[in-house]
Amino acid sequence: MKNKIVVVEATSTAFNYLEDIRALGYEPVILEAYLPDGYARRLLDEERKVKYSHIKYPITILKEDPDYAVTLQMVKDLDPLLVITGGEEGVVTGTRLADDLGMPGTPYSNIANMTQKSVMHQSLKKAGLRYIRGTEVKSWDDCLAFLEQTGTEDVVLKHDHGAASVGVHLVHGREELKAAFEQESGADNNMFGEADTRFLLQERIFGTEYIVNTISRDGIPALTSVFKYFKKRTPSGAIIYSGNESINEPTDEEKALIDYALKAVCALGITDGPVHGEYMVDKKGPVLIEANCRVMGGSAPSGFLDKVFGYHETEVILNSMLDKEYHRRFRERPYKPLRKGYAKDFSAASDQPISFSGIVPILLGMKSFYSGWVENAGRTDMLHETVDLETETGCVYMVHDDPEVVKREFEQLMYIEENYPKLLQSDEPLFVAPEDKSQITPEIERILNKDPEVLISRIMAWYKNDALGDPVLPEALLNASPYNRRIMELLRGLC
Numbered sequence: 001m002k003n004k005i006v007v008v009e010a011t012s013t014a015f016n017y018l019e020d021i022r023a024l025g026y027e028p029v030i031l032e033a034y035l036p037d038g039y040a041r042r043l044l045d046e047e048r049k050v051k052y053s054h055i056k057y058p059i060t061i062l063k064e065d066p067d068y069a070v071t072l073q074m075v076k077d078l079d080p081l082l083v084i085t086g087g088e089e090g091v092v093t094g095t096r097l098a099d100d101l102g103m104p105g106t107p108y109s110n111i112a113n114m115t116q117k118s119v120m121h122q123s124l125k126k127a128g129l130r131y132i133r134g135t136e137v138k139s140w141d142d143c144l145a146f147l148e149q150t151g152t153e154d155v156v157l158k159h160d161h162g163a164a165s166v167g168v169h170l171v172h173g174r175e176e177l178k179a180a181f182e183q184e185s186g187a188d189n190n191m192f193g194e195a196d197t198r199f200l201l202q203e204r205i206f207g208t209e210y211i212v213n214t215i216s217r218d219g220i221p222a223l224t225s226v227f228k229y230f231k232k233r234t235p236s237g238a239i240i241y242s243g244n245e246s247i248n249e250p251t252d253e254e255k256a257l258i259d260y261a262l263k264a265v266c267a268l269g270i271t272d273g274p275v276h277g278e279y280m281v282d283k284k285g286p287v288l289i290e291a292n293c294r295v296m297g298g299s300a301p302s303g304f305l306d307k308v309f310g311y312h313e314t315e316v317i318l319n320s321m322l323d324k325e326y327h328r329r330f331r332e333r334p335y336k337p338l339r340k341g342y343a344k345d346f347s348a349a350s351d352q353p354i355s356f357s358g359i360v361p362i363l364l365g366m367k368s369f370y371s372g373w374v375e376n377a378g379r380t381d382m383l384h385e386t387v388d389l390e391t392e393t394g395c396v397y398m399v400h401d402d403p404e405v406v407k408r409e410f411e412q413l414m415y416i417e418e419n420y421p422k423l424l425q426s427d428e429p430l431f432v433a434p435e436d437k438s439q440i441t442p443e444i445e446r447i448l449n450k451d452p453e454v455l456i457s458r459i460m461a462w463y464k465n466d467a468l469g470d471p472v473l474p475e476a477l478l479n480a481s482p483y484n485r486r487i488m489e490l491l492r493g494l495c
């Protein structure tokens with residue numbers, strides 16, 4: 001009996017497929033996608049190393065050959081039951097292999113709709129669905145023509161086949177566009193190592209960003225999850241993620257989004273497999289930004305997704321690809337997540353030295369903290385400015401039985417990050433010393449010199465214990481600055 005399931009690029013959340021495959025009694029095989037040397041390849045190699053260090057059983061790892069025929073033969077020789085696409089780098093080869101081997105998947109002839117943003121929007125237009133006006137640009141004259149023809153100043157220049165926001169520029173007016181176009185024309189940053197980067201110039205949408213994830217079989221998509229994104233602009237102008245929230249009870253506007261997303265997946269001709277769709281909702285309603293034909297990234301732990309949704313997406317995709325009947329049953333059940341879940345992304349506003357990370361005791365003291373990672377003073381003495389997903393300084397998952405609790409804690413983290421970032425990461429003392437040096441008693445001196453992480457843990461423990469016993473902070477230090485009182489109030493609010 002065939003028992004091998006090949007995952008093409010098992011990184012990011014697609015790493016979770018390996019456990020799911022084993023849980024179903026099959027043998028996972030990794031096929032690493034081919035990427036030429038460069039930035040993207042270095043990042044991917046780094047991630048593979050981290051992810052593979054968690055594999056505690058013998059596993060076959062193959063490497064894609066740049067010559068497709070060689071890769072096809074290699075996979076054929078394994079005689080696998082299924083080939084599934086893992087990360088974004090595996091979309092083209094994963095789709096092609098499944099098609100050539102007669103396995104479930106969207107036909108490879110439809111690959112343009114799965115990878116080229118210009119083609120995606122043309123298909124939406126053809127289907128009578130809302131789309132974003134755009135054009136391929138090869139020269140500055142093409143850019144000017146688009147500005148004139150659309151009469152818009154707010155545009156987006158991006159790679160037609162791109163990923164991870166590399167080469168995406170949200171610009172206003174001719175000058176900014178010219179700078180972006182010149183920078184990109186001279187850059188050598190094609191994510192997939194393609195010889196020619198094709199550039200797409202689009203109208204810019206101003207709206208709220210959402211994710212709608214689906215899994216299709218036989219041309220019918222089933223909804224797996226919906227998330228709303230929180231983004232922010234950094235001091236240097238980059239737009240980065242600050243978090244996301246599971247949408248458990250869609251509003252009417254969000255129901256319209258889901259309805260549009262299901263139609264968009266069909267319009268793109270995605271018949272069999274997942275779509276991690278990025279959408280925006282503005283006054284006119286929902287519109288697709290791009291469809292990614294693979295599981296949602298971000299490395300969300302399966303256990304976290306299970307708590308939020310009652311299932312995790314890799315498991316649902318795998319079961320759906322193996323069994324149409326499973327997919328039909330999954331599709332027919334109502335969308336009813338079990339618990340509210342959030343992901344909180346952390347960032348650094350600039351390069352900054354750190355000697356303590358209050359974020360660690362704060363997260364550990366929270367009721368809704370599930371798991372995640374943060375850069376911290378135990379690992380580094382310097383944070384680097386966050387400009388994109390790769391340079392964020394942490395990402396943690398939060399879930400709780402009580403939706404109010406997780407919402408409040410998420411909002412508190414957002415508030416502290418925005419207004420009191422030094423509570424989270426700093427190399428200055430946690431509290432401000434009294435100006436009048438004569439007020440610095442030995443006790444106050446001790447507190448000012450104490451490791452802020454230990455201090456935060458102690459203060460939180462004290463509040464959790466109904467503030468019984470001696471206060472951790474003497475009155476004189478509280479009175480030294482309104483800032484000190486504020487820090488105490490914030491910590492109390494977290495308990």
Ligand SMILES: Nc1ncnc2c1ncn2[C@@H]1O[C@H](COP(=O)(O)OP(=O)(O)O)[C@@H](O)[C@H]1O
Nearest residue numbers: 132156162163164165166168202203204205290
């Ligand atoms: N036309 C647009 N209008 C507004 N924002 C956009 C537009 N295109 C892209 N963006 C923003 O830029 C981000 C990255 O663009 P996207 O096309 O998804 O590139 P990538 O393939 O690198 O993820 C999107 O998630 C969205 O926030």
Ligand SMILES: [Mg+2]
Nearest residue numbers: 164165278290
């Ligand atoms: Mg995207």
